[in-house]
Amino acid sequence: MTFSTAMSGLNGAQTELATMANNIANVGTNGFKRSRVAFGDIIAASPSQNPSRTIGSGTYVKAVAQQFQQGAIETSDSALDLAISGQGFFTVRAGEGDGETSFTRNGAFGVDADRYVVDASGRRLQLFPTTTDGSVLTTDLGSTIPARLPLTSGDPRPTGLIKLAVNLPASATIIPDLPAYSAGNPYAFDRNDPATFNNSTSTTIFDPLGNPVPANVYYIKTAAPSPGQPDHEWTARVFVGPTELQVAGVSGINMRFDANGALVAPAAPVTFDPFGLPGAGMTTGLTLDHGVATTQLTGGFSRISVEQDGYAAGQLESILVDGSGTLSASFNNGEIHTIGKVAIANFASPQGLKPLGDARYVATPDSGNPITGEAGRNGLGSVRSGSLERSNVDLTAELVGLIAAQRNFQANAKAMETDSALLQTIINLRQ
Template identity: 50%
Template sequence: MSFFTSLSGLQAAQTDMSTISHNLANVSTNGFKRSTTQFADVIASTASTNPTNVIGSGTVVKSVRQQFSQGGFTQSTSALDVAVSGEGFFVVKSPDASGNGVAYTRNGSFLVDSNRNVVDAQGNRLQVYPVDGSGAVVATGLGSTINLQLPQTSGTPVATENVNLSLNLNANSTVPTAAFDRFDPSTYNHSTQTTIFDPSGNAMTLTTYFVRTSAPSSSDPTSSWEAYSFVGDKQLSADADPAAGTPITMTFDSTGAMTAPTGPTTFAGFLPAGSTVDQVLTVDFGNATTQVYKPFNVDTATQDGAPVGQLEGVTIAEDGTVRASFSNGDTQSLGKVVLASFSNPTGLRQLGSSTWSASGLSGDPRLGEPGTQGFGGLMAGAIERSNVDITEELVGLIAAQRAFQANAKALDTASQISQTIFNIRS
């Protein structure tokens, strides 16, 4: 019997060393939770056995219990790295077609896959509650969660129809001697560029060249200019013939006030590159455009077009709200991160890669929002490290080694006793 008693001690010590070795191997694994080995003694007795003479039969491993204490935090530069400060697990779903495989993790190191889903290193998709435009949750429960997916664009493109320019043309400018050529700066006096948009929201450049055509004289104190407008390489026409390339004629009185045009000028329609619909553009120099003795200057330049916003950044708030910002100034709430807790987290089934699944021992998950109902808050730009304490594990490893050696010595002693008995009989 002593052989099997010592053997049970050897096996228990070996299990303890294996558990500690697993902990030490994952000291740098994000979101890892250490385990401890729980032992129980083995007693075989009956009601008729004298309780003062009962000898145990060794030990058994009762359980390998996970310890879900908080790990430390590592700062990160990724906006999608997030840690739970307090109770709760991130909810992730497998990337297969059904998407029914639900797992739970404390490793908040997330990235974006080719379909713009936010996923962990195994491709499991982070789950969030759907929200409305104000960021309020509109549905709860595990069946209502959705994959967190980053949109590439935001908004609806608007083609530019009206451009407003207020500027000053230098009254000291001379009349060029050569015919206008936009590639020859000596043939025009000033130029300005304005960004406009086609019907698809693509940016184009409206370039306007100003050419002085007459200067004041003793008989005529007025001045005149011509404004040539180009969108890319296409010259716009201020009359009904789009091929004429007619410029806008601008006149000023002796005080420098603009006398013509008296209102907006609508160009003949032109076809933007890659578009199938003509775009009609109107330019208005307004009442603030002047010609005085100071350098050329554009006071205001506005237009009414709008591009489609491109994704520029993502933020995760402490309450789990995920917001995306776009190049056109739009912001959009994408969802609210879901957290799960369990009445008995030590009963969770380990899946590897710092993920767990629910079991009959853990109970069903309780879902909620970060910072509410006992759930911890989120820390963006941080990752939870392993909760393994190297010093504690090494001390435990020494103790397990001593236990193994002691049981091995007891086994050796039992063997020597048996050998002695065999020698007596011979």
């Protein structure tokens, strides 16, 4: 009897030693939760036995329970390193569709070759689907979607309108009157010859395929006020890439300024004839609006403002996960898209979860079904981006406990040794 009692103590001490050794081994594992062994004593008694003389029959391991206290949260340099501050687990799934769903506190996520957000084992982080403004459509676990980062955003938009405001110098020389362009050598505009225009400016627009194309405007002063014509006259020549734009088949836009330097004509935006762009594979139209801010005043040439309404398809520039778990992607065209909201799950009894390794767990009847919801609501913790939850193992406490478990093991071994010696003595007496 004593032998079996001590043996149960040895087995229990060995289980506790193995559990503490596992805790110590995983002190550096992100999201790891330490385990604690719970023991129960064994009582074997008959109904007629005197309760005051009942002797225990040893011990047994009731459970090796995970302790889900929060581990320390440390900052990192990756926006996809996530930590839950409070209760809950990240939801990850292996592959598409019916892949195994598991739960983890280890938020060290990265991006695979297919741009899915995955853990170190390739399991995909799950999101609740949302509207474009970030409102969650459903928190049902079966409706979650894998987190995937897009490379581009939307379709390109060709430039249809350029808003340009400049100041043209009132003292500019009239180009046709330059000596180099006398009656024997008539004026001929050449955008590569600065002597054939007074000033120029440029901007970048986008063709129908989203390719950037330079747009250049050359200003030529053609006439000063005269008794019959009180306005200053200019011509604007517009080029997109190598192509000069025309209005009704005529190159150049006639511009007139009154004596106060205000733009008189054109009084409305000018729309050019459709034109083709090399490599774009199609034609497009373009409107130029000099607006009321364009002037002819004293001083030098200056560009006051320029705007255009085209853009290329946006390229992924950065990602952000806020405290509510909303995953957003920013693109270099200024667009911001909400991809989804990180799915957080909790359990009525987390100690009932079955560990799978890699700080992952699956639900069991003891844990109950997962209770899913948005981060920061209904008792669930908030999500911290650029952070990782460390193991909750207290190394000092584990080493002290390891010594105590070792002493326990030695004491039970000594009890077995003593019981063996007593049995040997009894055997010898019978001889």
